[in-house]
Amino acid sequence: MDEHTFRDGARTLGETANAALLAQLSSSIEEQAAEATFAQPGKSDPAAARSVQVPITNSQAKYCRPNTSGNLEQLIKDCQPATFGFKGKDVYDESYRKASKLDASAFCSSFNPYELGIIDTIAQVLLPSIKEAKNMRGVRAELYKLNIYSGPSGKFQAHVDTPRSDSQFGSLVVCLPCDHEGGELIIRHQGKSLSFDWSNSALGEPAVPCVQWAAFYSDCEHEVLEVQSGHRITLTYNLYVSRGSGNLAGNCPWMDPKQLPLYDTIQRMLQVPGFMMKGGTLGIWCSHAYAHSSEPSVHNLPSSLKGVDMAMYEIFRALGLQVAVRPILDTLPDDDYSAEEDEEDDANSLRRSRGDVIGKGLRKFAVTELSTQYHRMDDIYEEWGEFYRDEVVWLSKLRHREPAVAFLAYGNEASVAAIYSGAALIVKIPPFLKRNV
Numbered sequence: 001m002d003e004h005t006f007r008d009g010a011r012t013l014g015e016t017a018n019a020a021l022l023a024q025l026s027s028s029i030e031e032q033a034a035e036a037t038f039a040q041p042g043k044s045d046p047a048a049a050r051s052v053q054v055p056i057t058n059s060q061a062k063y064c065r066p067n068t069s070g071n072l073e074q075l076i077k078d079c080q081p082a083t084f085g086f087k088g089k090d091v092y093d094e095s096y097r098k099a100s101k102l103d104a105s106a107f108c109s110s111f112n113p114y115e116l117g118i119i120d121t122i123a124q125v126l127l128p129s130i131k132e133a134k135n136m137r138g139v140r141a142e143l144y145k146l147n148i149y150s151g152p153s154g155k156f157q158a159h160v161d162t163p164r165s166d167s168q169f170g171s172l173v174v175c176l177p178c179d180h181e182g183g184e185l186i187i188r189h190q191g192k193s194l195s196f197d198w199s200n201s202a203l204g205e206p207a208v209p210c211v212q213w214a215a216f217y218s219d220c221e222h223e224v225l226e227v228q229s230g231h232r233i234t235l236t237y238n239l240y241v242s243r244g245s246g247n248l249a250g251n252c253p254w255m256d257p258k259q260l261p262l263y264d265t266i267q268r269m270l271q272v273p274g275f276m277m278k279g280g281t282l283g284i285w286c287s288h289a290y291a292h293s294s295e296p297s298v299h300n301l302p303s304s305l306k307g308v309d310m311a312m313y314e315i316f317r318a319l320g321l322q323v324a325v326r327p328i329l330d331t332l333p334d335d336d337y338s339a340e341e342d343e344e345d346d347a348n349s350l351r352r353s354r355g356d357v358i359g360k361g362l363r364k365f366a367v368t369e370l371s372t373q374y375h376r377m378d379d380i381y382e383e384w385g386e387f388y389r390d391e392v393v394w395l396s397k398l399r400h401r402e403p404a405v406a407f408l409a410y411g412n413e414a415s416v417a418a419i420y421s422g423a424a425l426i427v428k429i430p431p432f433l434k435r436n437v
């Protein structure tokens, strides 16, 4: 009988097997999810491994490809015994750690984890689970040590790395291509453990040398098991959260806004007594479209401003002016309404004598149950969030809008309507006598 004829009632054999497989797959996905989030392995393409060199700067600047024996001997000679931190002191104890090291200040290497995309990958996989990194998109890797664990008994017993600062979230260990056996790196987290075997036998036959690496969070205990033979050479990096690309406006000390062409123009304008003599507010609509009324994007501004928006923001800041990205409501005609105005209006001319409605911060789209029949527009704006009114002198045209707040509109028939907002740079210009430019 065809197994599909069992449809009602008992499961077919095929279905049972399928369900079991699915359950198995589902539990291993759950497990993987827990595992994958605390440590991340990787392997370079062999070409990258062939080109790795470690020039040593503390003896006569020799180039060392770890596997070429003359150079390797010299590298080993140049190293010092590796200590470890214990009760606030650096301790040397071979029963706990048997290795030698070079400090980052004593060598440089042609190996660059950024070039191989390792740092980008870490940012994508490990960063999202870090609460402190909510608005951070980047990872900065700082070279810390070169370590050599040599056979027959090189090792480092279970320990947790000492974070070097609050922004450190993990460590990266990169294993350079050098023949060795043993020396697995074991990483443990909340009862789970992962093992990374970078030895020759794990490479398979024929062994193609490659650079292998693992990155893990600072709270992971880890250990290097005994190396049986050869030399296991690693570079260790401290990993810090940082503002990554696309997240730098307002946090970019290496950009000099004074060099931007608009800086001089704006500065000269501020020096003219007749320019906004009594002070006022300038508004520049963002020229790029930003998601400015949805979670979590409201938290990404101003740091994710780009192009001319970022340049303007930095220029105003450099001039010592108060500048912020704010949502501005397309206030409805009722705000100051007369029927004739309704006909010729565009979004800008809807802003009326009572001034623009400016949100005190970016906020997500709000749905209200208020209606224009029973409530004033100001009540609806309040549901949107805290706002103030100001007479803004607009320097650019509104380009992008997003729905900001929904309400019930009454006309011939009741309908749901939305008020839109645009994101703008709002700049406070002090009175002439108080300008410091």
Ligand SMILES: O=C(O)CCC(=O)C(=O)O
Pocket (backbone or CB within 6 Å): 147, 156, 161, 173, 185, 222, 224, 234, 236
């Ligand atoms: O070299 C390794 O695999 C890890 C070294 C280590 O844990 C450390 O230097 O703290």
Ligand SMILES: [Fe+2]
Pocket (backbone or CB within 6 Å): 159, 160, 161, 222
């Ligand atoms: Fe460590």
